[in-house]
Amino acid sequence: MNDMNYPKHQGGRDPSHILKTGLLMIVVGLFIAVVPGLGAYLSILILIGIIFAFLGSKVLGKKYRRNYAIAILLIIVMSILELYGLADVMTLMSSLYGATSANYSEIIKAIDPFIFFVAIAYVLLAGSLTIIAYPFMKNINKAFLWIFYFLTVIIVLVDFYFQMNQLNQLYYQSVTLNNVGQFTTISNYIYYGGSAFYFLWGIVMAVAYANSRKMLQPPIPSPGYQNYFYPTETRSSQSQEDNNINNQNNLARTSTPNQNNISICPTCGAANPIDARFCQKCGQQLKP
Amino acid sequence: MKLRLHFGLATIILVLAILLASGATTNLIAIGSTVTITNSPITPQILNYGILNQSSKINMPANGSIYFYTGATGGGVSVTNENFNVVNYAINGNGATSVATGYSSNDLGEYNPNNAAYYSIAGISVGSTSGVNSKIIFNEFAFSNSSYGASFVNGSFEVNSSNSLVVIIGAASSDNNPTLSGNFSIKVLDQLSYVDSIIQAYSILSAGKYSINLDSTSTGGNPNGCAVILEVYVIPPAQFYIPQKYSVTFNEFGLPTGTSWTVTLGNTTLNSTANNITFNEYNGTYKYFISSASKLSPSPGSGYLTVSGSPVQVSVYFKPPNTYIANFIPLNIPSNTIWWVIIGNQNKSSSGTGNIAFELSNGTYNYSIGTMARYITIPSKGNFVISGSNVNVTVNFELRPYNLKIIERGLPTGYTWTISINGSQYSSSSQTISILVPDGKYLIHVYSLTGYKPYSSNITVLVDNSNKTIYVDYQFISPANISIYYSPLIMVFTSLIILIALAFVIQRIYRGGKGE
Numbered sequence: 001m002n003d004m005n006y007p008k009h010q011g012g013r014d015p016s017h018i019l020k021t022g023l024l025m026i027v028v029g030l031f032i033a034v035v036p037g038l039g040a041y042l043s044i045l046i047l048i049g050i051i052f053a054f055l056g057s058k059v060l061g062k063k064y065r066r067n068y069a070i071a072i073l074l075i076i077v078m079s080i081l082e083l084y085g086l087a088d089v090m091t092l093m094s095s096l097y098g099a100t101s102a103n104y105s106e107i108i109k110a111i112d113p114f115i116f117f118v119a120i121a122y123v124l125l126a127g128s129l130t131i132i133a134y135p136f137m138k139n140i141n142k143a144f145l146w147i148f149y150f151l152t153v154i155i156v157l158v159d160f161y162f163q164m165n166q167l168n169q170l171y172y173q174s175v176t177l178n179n180v181g182q183f184t185t186i187s188n189y190i191y192y193g194g195s196a197f198y199f200l201w202g203i204v205m206a207v208a209y210a211n212s213r214k215m216l217q218p219p220i221p222s223p224g225y226q227n228y229f230y231p232t233e234t235r236s237s238q239s240q241e242d243n244n245i246n247n248q249n250n251l252a253r254t255s256t257p258n259q260n261n262i263s264i265c266p267t268c269g270a271a272n273p274i275d276a277r278f279c280q281k282c283g284q285q286l287k288p
Numbered sequence: 289m290k291l292r293l294h295f296g297l298a299t300i301i302l303v304l305a306i307l308l309a310s311g312a313t314t315n316l317i318a319i320g321s322t323v324t325i326t327n328s329p330i331t332p333q334i335l336n337y338g339i340l341n342q343s344s345k346i347n348m349p350a351n352g353s354i355y356f357y358t359g360a361t362g363g364g365v366s367v368t369n370e371n372f373n374v375v376n377y378a379i380n381g382n383g384a385t386s387v388a389t390g391y392s393s394n395d396l397g398e399y400n401p402n403n404a405a406y407y408s409i410a411g412i413s414v415g416s417t418s419g420v421n422s423k424i425i426f427n428e429f430a431f432s433n434s435s436y437g438a439s440f441v442n443g444s445f446e447v448n449s450s451n452s453l454v455v456i457i458g459a460a461s462s463d464n465n466p467t468l469s470g471n472f473s474i475k476v477l478d479q480l481s482y483v484d485s486i487i488q489a490y491s492i493l494s495a496g497k498y499s500i501n502l503d504s505t506s507t508g509g510n511p512n513g514c515a516v517i518l519e520v521y522v523i524p525p526a527q528f529y530i531p532q533k534y535s536v537t538f539n540e541f542g543l544p545t546g547t548s549w550t551v552t553l554g555n556t557t558l559n560s561t562a563n564n565i566t567f568n569e570y571n572g573t574y575k576y577f578i579s580s581a582s583k584l585s586p587s588p589g590s591g592y593l594t595v596s597g598s599p600v601q602v603s604v605y606f607k608p609p610n611t612y613i614a615n616f617i618p619l620n621i622p623s624n625t626i627w628w629v630i631i632g633n634q635n636k637s638s639s640g641t642g643n644i645a646f647e648l649s650n651g652t653y654n655y656s657i658g659t660m661a662r663y664i665t666i667p668s669k670g671n672f673v674i675s676g677s678n679v680n681v682t683v684n685f686e687l688r689p690y691n692l693k694i695i696e697r698g699l700p701t702g703y704t705w706t707i708s709i710n711g712s713q714y715s716s717s718s719q720t721i722s723i724l725v726p727d728g729k730y731l732i733h734v735y736s737l738t739g740y741k742p743y744s745s746n747i748t749v750l751v752d753n754s755n756k757t758i759y760v761d762y763q764f765i766s767p768a769n770i771s772i773y774y775s776p777l778i779m780v781f782t783s784l785i786i787l788i789a790l791a792f793v794i795q796r797i798y799r800g801g802k803g804e
Contacts, residue, residue, distance in 0.1 A: 063797075066797070067797050067798065070793075070797060074790075105767070108767060108774065109771075109774075112767070112771075112773050112774040113771075113773035113774075115779065116773045116778075116779045116782075119779050119780075119782075119783045120782065120783055120786055122783075123783050123786045123787045123790065124786070124790070126787070126790075127787075127790035127791075127793070127794060130794050131794055131797070131798075134794070134798055146791070149787075149791065149794075150787065150791075153783065153784075153787050157779075157780045157783050157784065160776070160779060160780070161776040161777070161779070161780050162776075164774075164776035164779060165776050168764075168766055168767050168768065168774060168776070169700065169764065171739060171766075171767040171774075172738045172739030172740075172765075173700075173739075178702075
């Protein structure tokens with residue numbers, strides 16, 4: 001991608017590039033998170049990716065930027081919940097260190113809340129990812145996005161529900177060689193539910209990333225931007241809130257390398273002729 | 289009597305003097321020969337080897353016995369072979385002459401007395417007890433005089449059998465030449481002239497009483513008052529018989545002509561359709577058994593018999609067996625209860641408290657007893673033996689127990705659960721508790737256990753003329769009741785609410801924008 005051909009952020013770094021990088025990190029993070037154990041450490045990529053996406057969302061306009069801020073908020077809450085649940089598990093592990101025997105009641109008192117909070121964390125993560133991916137989904141994809149939003153969470157919840165039930169069956173038992181295998185199986189199935197969640201979302205976000213690459217392409221030199229501002233092949237089929245992206249997209253494609261030819265609306269992000277005093281889309285007054 | 293001796297060392301000559309009391313006969317026997325005993329009775333024989341480290345063989349018929357009298361100078365006597373039993377060391381020499389007597393029993397044994405420094409076989413007596421390894425006991429007479437200044441010792445002894453070998457050993461201290469005398473002919477084999485002198489002699493004597501004297505004053509020396517000892521061994525002549533079998537004949541009476549009958553004697557079983565069955569056996573005691581034939585019982589049917597040097601005849605009488613009563617006596621039988629007894633193909637029943645009787649001959653019988661459905665009999669089957677007398681079998685009647693099976697549901701595998709039935713507790717780590725109970729009404733109390741409790745703690749069950757199965761259902765006491773965080777349902781419910789709420793928020797933030 002040629003930065004020279006692209007509207008740049010005030011800091012000089014191309015926000016769409018940051019956005020796409022963020023999306024790519026989310027995709028990679030999600031697929032890595034599929035792997036139990038390794039994914040737990042590298043899933044931090046998802047969080048960093050969302051932060052990148054937020055930083056790059058300037059290119060999408062104010063509304064998207066606000067939404068991405070909400071996504072960040074959800075991720076933060078999700079992280080707090082996970083850490084809270086994890087703290088119980090860590091406390092349990094430290095209490096079991098050096099122990100020669102243990103009861104499942106002690107383990108379940110830590111694991112059950114962990115599952116409880118992780119389930120909510122997955123919901124929040126799904127919401128956050130939905131917000132991130134939403135701008136890059138066309139209508140049909142949006143429908144799938146919502147399906148995935150519910151489907152992935154329901155898969156996790158069903159899995160967690162059954163595993164939690166199984167785990168609770170051990171509540172009154174001591175840890176023995178006979179039942180430790182059962183506990184391990186339950187733990188594995190909890191991992192499998194999470195892995196399925198991450199994998200499906202990895203696919204969704206990969207689609208979003210692919211779409212973003214199309215939508216946020218570098219500008220193509222053209223005689224004028226007016227013909228590309230609302231391209232006929234997309235304008236009729238896209239919803240209103242997507243127009244910002246399309247505008248930006250089209251603008252990027254049609255604008256000349258000279259940035260003085262256009263004026264970006266600070267409110268809706270629409271590209272306007274350099275001499276326009278008001279935004280041709282939302283009517284916001286433009287700076288001279 | 290016929291003896292043959294073969295000796296291996298050709299350079300050494302042995303002089304054997306055989307003296308018979310009835311008439312002096314002298315035979316020369318060479319050292320190293322083999323003596324084979326072929327006849328009986330065997331007259332005692334005297335062998336004087338007088339050599340060092342000599343050996344000879346004596347071949348004996350099976351189960352024969354041989355007796356040795358062995359003397360040695362210059363050391364102790366040791367007669368070694370795998371089966372030689374020393375009866376007596378007459379004098380355990382201390383640098384002086386030693387003698388030993390012993391016996392051995394063997395099949396064709398080889399005896400090799402070659403450990404003495406100087407030795408001579410003073411006498412051999414060979415005998416047998418007709419195939420039985422019994423020992424021939426010989427008489428020993430010992431006289432001594434150890435008073436101060438003792439110069440002689442004398443005594444008398446008795447010979448019970450003619451042709452007995454009499455071996456005489458005398459010892460006197462402080463005398464070089466003690467003299468042996470008696471009212472019979474004495475053959476001195478060896479006389480050692482030391483400070484402590486020993487004289488060996490023998491004789492073959494007829495039955496009777498004899499006197500003997502050892503005088504240590506013949507040299508006129510000073511006897512110094514020490515011991516004078518005289519020992520006399522009377523070895524009776526041995527009787528040897530070739531082991532012989534004798535007929536043992538069983539003669540039957542009472543069997544129809546041509547009927548096969550069987551006799552087992554010891555380990556041998558023979559059968560015949562003739563009137564007698566004959567075995568040939570050595571002397572001894574044998575167990576015999578005679579089988580029934582043609583439904584006739586033998587008398588005697590079994591026993592022991594002894595073969596002792598002559599044929600044995602046993603008469604066996606076959607006759608119809610006597611019959612006896614096998615009486616089945618009911619106890620605690622409820623009124624109007626039908627019961628029956630089956631023995632073989634005989635089936636008898638009763639509807640009351642009366643006995644059921646069978647007429648049976650001697651033998652072992654299996655029986656089975658049956659009764660009405662609500663009752664059982666103890667015993668219900670078994671066997672008894674009729675052996676010359678009537679037999680009573682007591683039959684006890686009890687209410688029939690039914691299987692009350694309690695099956696738990698809902699517990700994990702391996703959990704031990706407990707119930708009480710009419711106050712008696714039963715536990716199981718399997719799924720089922722089974723008990724046998726008669727008809728009746730039972731209260732079952734089901735105990736809770738950690739994490740599980742029964743849906744119903746008390747169950748009443750009626751057992752009425754049939755087995756009964758009931759189920760005890762346990763419910764898991766979920767930890768979800770302890771904290772909402774342990775509840776999968778609340779977890780799902782909470783998550784779904786957040787999921788839906790979040791969906792609305794997302795929808796709104798993308799679809800709304802009214803304020804923008």
